[in-house]
Amino acid sequence: MEWKTVVPFEPIRGEVIPEGDNWVAQVKWDGVRMLTYCDGLKTQLINRKGNERTAQYPEFVEVSAYCRAKTVILDGEMIAIADGKPSFHEIMRRDSVRREQGIRFAAGQVQAIYMVFDILFADGKWVTDQPLAVRQQLLHELIIPSDRVQIVPNVADGSRLFSIMQERGWEGIVCKKLDSPYLIGGKDGRWQKFKLARDLYAAIGGVTLRGGTVNAILLGIYDREGRFIYIGHAGTGKWKVSDWRELTEKISVLTVSERPFHNIPERVKGALWVKPALTVKVEYLEWTPGGTMRHPIIQGWGNVPPEACTVTQNT
Known part of the structure; x- marks a missing residue:
């Protein structure tokens, strides 16, 4: 299968944290946006700008180790932890390396964690038109969590999560409507970001x-x-x-x-x-x-x- 890479759905900057049963909040990770494309034979990791980063993260090439789907497109954030919180500087020690020897060294020095929060395609079928709640349920059925791959959890109380992020000095939160489809190349108020820094x-x-x-x-x-x-x-x-x-x-x-x-x-x-x-x-x-x-x-x-x-x- 020949993939045509997509531009991921982006949140807009919000003013007031939304409330209600149809909204969930997630941690905004200080990492690198990463989509995983697997056609059953070949795996590619592509960042938000459409640049390939497969070589930089060799431990995620074997998709069957963390996903039950034969063919899949996952959306998430590649992060690294330093001093107890996500560190953009640390993950860039992996992401910015280009030479093979440097990639091997960086992989041994910095553990990358793939925080998966959405799915666009699974086993021959696009699911972008499905509500977020359905796509998240599919993620829980397909993803095999480990110390390197995690599903980003939902939090019902966005204001409370934002306060926790303030206490910890993390980046912020993203609020999403549970009935929102995945808009490839889109950017609208159904996903909203609230950044502390x-x-x-x-x-x-x-x-x-x-x-x-x-x-x-x-x-x-x-x-x-x-x-x-x-x-x-x-x-x-x-x-x-x-x-x-x-x-x-x-x-x-x-x-x-x-x-x-x-x-x-x-x-x-x-x-x-x-x-x-x-x-x-x-x-x-x-x-x-x-x-x-x-x-x-x-x-x-x-x-x-x-x-x-x-x-x-x-x-």
Whole structure:
């Protein structure tokens, strides 16, 4: 069977946590959205942007070990745990590796967990037109839970779950209507997300160095007119010394003489301009009146192309 990869159903940002018997809430995992395609002979893991990640997660290629369906398309989140909670930085240690030797090393260092929350196709039949409640029942019939594969549980009280996420410092929740079909390529209010932390993907347009190694990055996103706008600089976060060294190596072929930002960054002195080809995920408190992020913290390498770093990415 030749699969045509799909664009997954996305939640919109909600304002008020919905209540009622037809709504359920789920944990919003700080990981990488991942769809699993299995035609009975071949397995592919494809991320939200349609990029293949099968090689990065070899332990999930044998679908029969965790799913009873012969042919299936599953939707979920690939996560890794650090300090007792999901860590985007940790899962990116798996997701961003490209070389075979590095993949084997990362697999031994970071345990990935596949949190499955939906099913689109099972044993020769599309089920996207079925209500979420029916699809979830099908998941419970087909998925074989383990320490590496789990079904995301429903919680009836969304407000209570959101409070628990606040207490634990997790990312947030997603609320879903039990009668909602799965809208391939869709995005509407039947799925709503409520995030505790503000975050976004940004492209690196400049760096500063200390002792020959990058110690801070200047970040930008594209506005509605396609202009690359400076939104702040970051030098703290979850990156290790090895990550800064990796960035230093990568920018060696990306340096440019002209400032890539449409506006003038607040940190120009000593900055080295680079082509906006590398992306990161950044968490921040709020926007300043000047249009920059307040207290940005690097979460890890981004898994999106630069053109996805736009002002509309979180709407």
